[in-house]
Amino acid sequence: MKILLHGAAGRMGQVARSVLEQGYDGAQLVAAVDMNAAEGSGVYRQLREYTGEADCLIDFSHHSATGAVYQYVVSRGLPCVIATTGQTQEELELLHQAARTVPVFISANMSMGIAMLAQFAKQAAALMPEADIEIVEVHHNRKVDAPSGTALLLADAIRQARPEAELVCGREGQGKRRKEEIGIHSLRMGNIVGVHEVHIGTDSQSIVLRHEAHDRALFAEGAVKAAAFLMGKPAGLYTMEDLFRK
Numbered sequence: 023m024k025i026l027l028h029g030a031a032g033r034m035g036q037v038a039r040s041v042l043e044q045g046y047d048g049a050q051l052v053a054a055v056d057m058n059a060a061e062g063s064g065v066y067r068q069l070r071e072y073t074g075e076a077d078c079l080i081d082f083s084h085h086s087a088t089g090a091v092y093q094y095v096v097s098r099g100l101p102c103v104i105a106t107t108g109q110t111q112e113e114l115e116l117l118h119q120a121a122r123t124v125p126v127f128i129s130a131n132m133s134m135g136i137a138m139l140a141q142f143a144k145q146a147a148a149l150m151p152e153a154d155i156e157i158v159e160v161h162h163n164r165k166v167d168a169p170s171g172t173a174l175l176l177a178d179a180i181r182q183a184r185p186e187a188e189l190v191c192g193r194e195g196q197g198k199r200r201k202e203e204i205g206i207h208s209l210r211m212g213n214i215v216g217v218h219e220v221h222i223g224t225d226s227q228s229i230v231l232r233h234e235a236h237d238r239a240l241f242a243e244g245a246v247k248a249a250a251f252l253m254g255k256p257a258g259l260y261t262m263e264d265l266f267r268k
């Protein structure tokens with residue numbers, strides 16, 4: 023499987039390059055793209071500069087690149103794995119449009135562990151309707167988006183059990199907690215790869231579901247597995263839940 027990597031010069035991009043260069047899961051890196059590629063690094067600056075063979079694009083760049091990704095994959099009929107987070111509604115709509123033409127896998131977190139955490143959180147929200155639920159996410163101090171895409175993914179899973187739930191990011195000026203809230207709290211410090219906790223509390227007990235990513239390779243390997251999953255699939259939007267159902 024030939025992979026075109028977008029966002030190749032970033033933290034995740036560099037890890038993904040190394041995972042691909044080691045031939046993880048039989049994948050092969052055929053080209054790398056990043057708008058801030060160093061001169062002479064062999065990395066293309068723009069997607070449209072690469073016209074060679076590819077089976078799938080993996081995107082670990084920035085949400086502002088969504089338009090360029092959309093044009094490229096639709097014009098080439100290329101499956102894509104969108105690992106980038108922080109998209110605006112308009113950018114998400116573009117990805118949905120792309121999914122009418124090509125297979126698009128999108129997940130704010132490519133780890134199976136987080137997909138399991140989302141399922142557990144949804145189950146807990148349904149089984150304990152009286153419980154207050156709050157999400158805490160901790161990341162390194164260079165992360166650009168807050169709350170993390172993964173915290174929003176977890177909140178979305180909980181909302182499947184509680185459609186009336188409202189997201190509240192931080193508590194400043196919020197006053198007393200309302201029953202229907204899901205609070206999200208973001209900590210930024212040091213070099214932390216990613217910690218997500220779902221706190222579920224009633225008057226008499228509390229549960230904390232916790233996931234900690236130790237190594238960024240986890241996300242790169244997950245993205246390669248998602249790319250492999252897309253091979254031969256029809257156009258459509260796919261998520262980690264589809265990987266579970268495989």
Ligand SMILES: NC(=O)c1ccc[n+]([C@@H]2O[C@H](COP(=O)([O-])OP(=O)(O)OC[C@H]3O[C@@H](n4cnc5c(N)ncnc54)[C@H](O)[C@@H]3O)[C@@H](O)[C@H]2O)c1
Nearest residue numbers: 029031032033034057058083084087105107130131132241
């Ligand atoms: N889905 C997951 O499992 C997962 C895991 C970790 C990070 N992420 C997400 O992946 C993205 C990248 O994370 P990172 O930590 O590597 O960030 P980063 O800032 O280190 O790297 C982003 C790279 O994208 C490049 N870039 C920015 N705008 C671009 C554009 N318009 N066109 C082309 N390249 C562009 C930058 O030059 C940079 O090299 C973020 O959105 C992050 O939240 C997702």
